Amino acid sequence: MAEYFLRFTLGQRILHGFLMAGFLGLVATGMPLRYADAPWAVWIAHALGGFRAMGIFHRFFALVLTGLFLTHLGQITHRAWVRRESGLFWGPNSIVPQPRDLREFYETIRWFFGRGSRPIFGRFTYWEKFDYWAVFWGMAIIGTSGYLLWFHSLFSRIFPGWIFNIAFLFHSDEALLAAGFIFTIHFFNSHLRPEKFPMDLVIFTGRVTAEELKRERPAEYAALAESGGLDALRAEPPEPWVWNVSRVIGTLGVAIGLLLFFLIVYAVLTGEGK
Amino acid sequence: MSGHQVAVSLRVFLFLFALFFLVPSADAAPLAKEICLSCHGVPGLEKTRDGKTVSLHVDGETFNRSVHGALGCATCHGDVTRIPHASELKRVDCSACHAAPAKDFVDSVHGKAYQKHLPDARGCSGCHGMHDILPVKNPDSRVYPLNLPRTCGNCHGDSELAKRHNIPVTNAYQLYMDSIHGRALTKSGLLVAANCSSCHGAHRILPALDPESSVNRRNVPATCGQCHAGVLKIFADSVHGAAAKAGNANAPVCNHCHTSHQIRRVEMESWKLDIVQECGSCHAESLRTYRDTFHGQVTALGFTRVARCSDCHGSHDILPASDPASSVSKEKIAVTCRKCHPSASASFAKYDPHADPRSKSRNPALYYFARFMTWLVGGVFVFFGVHTALWFGRTIIEKKRRGPNGTQRREGPGAPWSSAPNGEKRDG
Numbered sequence A: 001m002a003e004y005f006l007r008f009t010l011g012q013r014i015l016h017g018f019l020m021a022g023f024l025g026l027v028a029t030g031m032p033l034r035y036a037d038a039p040w041a042v043w044i045a046h047a048l049g050g051f052r053a054m055g056i057f058h059r060f061f062a063l064v065l066t067g068l069f070l071t072h073l074g075q076i077t078h079r080a081w082v083r084r085e086s087g088l089f090w091g092p093n094s095i096v097p098q099p100r101d102l103r104e105f106y107e108t109i110r111w112f113f114g115r116g117s118r119p120i121f122g123r124f125t126y127w128e129k130f131d132y133w134a135v136f137w138g139m140a141i142i143g144t145s146g147y148l149l150w151f152h153s154l155f156s157r158i159f160p161g162w163i164f165n166i167a168f169l170f171h172s173d174e175a176l177l178a179a180g181f182i183f184t185i186h187f188f189n190s191h192l193r194p195e196k197f198p199m200d201l202v203i204f205t206g207r208v209t210a211e212e213l214k215r216e217r218p219a220e221y222a223a224l225a226e227s228g229g230l231d232a233l234r235a236e237p238p239e240p241w242v243w244n245v246s247r248v249i250g251t252l253g254v255a256i257g258l259l260l261f262f263l264i265v266y267a268v269l270t271g272e273g274k
Numbered sequence B: 001m002s003g004h005q006v007a008v009s010l011r012v013f014l015f016l017f018a019l020f021f022l023v024p025s026a027d028a029a030p031l032a033k034e035i036c037l038s039c040h041g042v043p044g045l046e047k048t049r050d051g052k053t054v055s056l057h058v059d060g061e062t063f064n065r066s067v068h069g070a071l072g073c074a075t076c077h078g079d080v081t082r083i084p085h086a087s088e089l090k091r092v093d094c095s096a097c098h099a100a101p102a103k104d105f106v107d108s109v110h111g112k113a114y115q116k117h118l119p120d121a122r123g124c125s126g127c128h129g130m131h132d133i134l135p136v137k138n139p140d141s142r143v144y145p146l147n148l149p150r151t152c153g154n155c156h157g158d159s160e161l162a163k164r165h166n167i168p169v170t171n172a173y174q175l176y177m178d179s180i181h182g183r184a185l186t187k188s189g190l191l192v193a194a195n196c197s198s199c200h201g202a203h204r205i206l207p208a209l210d211p212e213s214s215v216n217r218r219n220v221p222a223t224c225g226q227c228h229a230g231v232l233k234i235f236a237d238s239v240h241g242a243a244a245k246a247g248n249a250n251a252p253v254c255n256h257c258h259t260s261h262q263i264r265r266v267e268m269e270s271w272k273l274d275i276v277q278e279c280g281s282c283h284a285e286s287l288r289t290y291r292d293t294f295h296g297q298v299t300a301l302g303f304t305r306v307a308r309c310s311d312c313h314g315s316h317d318i319l320p321a322s323d324p325a326s327s328v329s330k331e332k333i334a335v336t337c338r339k340c341h342p343s344a345s346a347s348f349a350k351y352d353p354h355a356d357p358r359s360k361s362r363n364p365a366l367y368y369f370a371r372f373m374t375w376l377v378g379g380v381f382v383f384f385g386v387h388t389a390l391w392f393g394r395t396i397i398e399k400k401r402r403g404p405n406g407t408q409r410r411e412g413p414g415a416p417w418s419s420a421p422n423g424e425k426r427d428g
Helices: A010-034 A039-047 A051-082 A099-112 A126-150 A162-192 A210-216 A218-227 A240-270 B003-022 B033-040 B060-065 B099-107 B109-115 B124-128 B148-156 B159-164 B172-178 B180-186 B196-200 B220-225 B229-237 B239-245 B254-258 B269-282 B284-291 B294-300 B309-313 B333-337 B364-402
Strands: A004-006 A207-209 B046-049 B052-055
Touching (some): A010 A051, A010 A162, A039 A240, A099 A126, A099 B364, A207 A210, A210 A218, B099 B109, B099 B124, B124 B148, B172 B180, B229 B239, B269 B284, B269 B294, B284 B294
Antiparallel strands (some): A004 A207
């Protein structure tokens, strides 16, 4: 029986689950508006019960994401100021970008060209940090502009009307960036690249094998081994049902994401190109 | 020749033979109707002209009921003074009595074709019939308002005929029957509904390109205005009406937006969506910028509960934004927004419903934000696109170097999906 270590807490996995569902829902109910000329967009809008129903679904998913965004901020606050965890905002286990990420990026590029070995990654690689902060930035931009547009009569008392032109542009373009990024780059980096293909289920099971931890994140493993922290993270292997549920959810997520991505590409290629 | 026809011919011959002796060959009184009908009243009487069989039968009762029944035969067929008559009679000349319509007909597109002896061209009888002509007000008349479209449709529902004569509208009848006018006429039986002649006239129908034509672009507003007087009055003061009146060849008149023959109810969803495209056929830039907004995207999806062109600009009363009376002028725009957005203020109305991210002069802030977003989106995709491609290439190379035995599948119940070939193992 292989040795397993906990990588993501149950809370983090649940948040990622809601993030997936909310994000896919938002893309599915938002992109038909951006690509309104595409036949599939007309189909989705009618299938959902019209643009007003589609708008209601969109706002529902927006509330889900807002809720999880606030929950996440609450967790961070709790960990930082109540539990006084050290190294949350800086250090080898922090998700905040720091100088070593630049070095690891440089080493990775050298590795791409066969000019060196892979860097000794820690808990989070630079592309994982980018994933995290891209979502963070996206939430802030898309969320803010979305709420501006949702409550436009209220905000029109504070801001001049042309703010909605800008909010609409940001909302739409940033959404395209987010959808395009998640459905290609994130999918490849985390799931579809040959080492992981077809999927890395750690975000659903929360556990990695000792072997994988040593291979993928040698710096983290070494630090844990040295500090004696490994025992605290030792975990039971995931139950078979956990694997199965994870596969189903993961496959659905990737499949829906790729489908939406191809619909967008189709609309861009056949439409006037936005 | 069938036995029946032989019998008919024989009877006619015997009758004519008898008449030759019985009827004095007097030039005085016109021949009595009964005498003509004694031959022509026989069903099946026919002859061959230019290889075609032509019926010579006249139903006596129908003729008696017709508006001309009292006139007898020789009033129109004046060249028959004695029996037997010449084998070919002259074409009946209606103008002897109906001088004004006949003069109009000569000028018309139908009259010109008739004079050229085109095989499809019809004279008076083409529409009015021959021995069965009834007064226009008679519901059985071919030119009674409720029957007229069918009469015109005999030719103008035939796309082959239209092609032969370069008639631009090949299926006017079918289009008309589906239009608001056609339905009002055929389904509701409204005598006031526009029929063919309401717009085109009756005898002096001219091609639409003729400046004299009632359906020439110069005259269309007045023609429609015969019924739609209120709209005409409003339209005349609008930017389109004024331009059309001034002779601007690009200015739309009624039919450019409403079409000619397939005019639809303006409450119809399909019309509400199509008219946006129609406005855009001249105002292409405005349509493009509209489609980039929420309003334009929702209508593109096929829903009409958001602002369309006419909701802000008006329809027959459109004025340029520079005119203070315009619904989109600086003075009135907020009031217009309030039609849908009850709390819209002057500040709210600073929203640009035709914002153009490409125009630095119209929307400077939007222009720079759009630039920023384009670079951001492009930058991220180019950067990670290259990153991903290089990564993919490297893993393939590493895998090949290790060979097929280099990959070892990991253990256990479960792990297969995340089990990685050891491509990532450091080279040490």
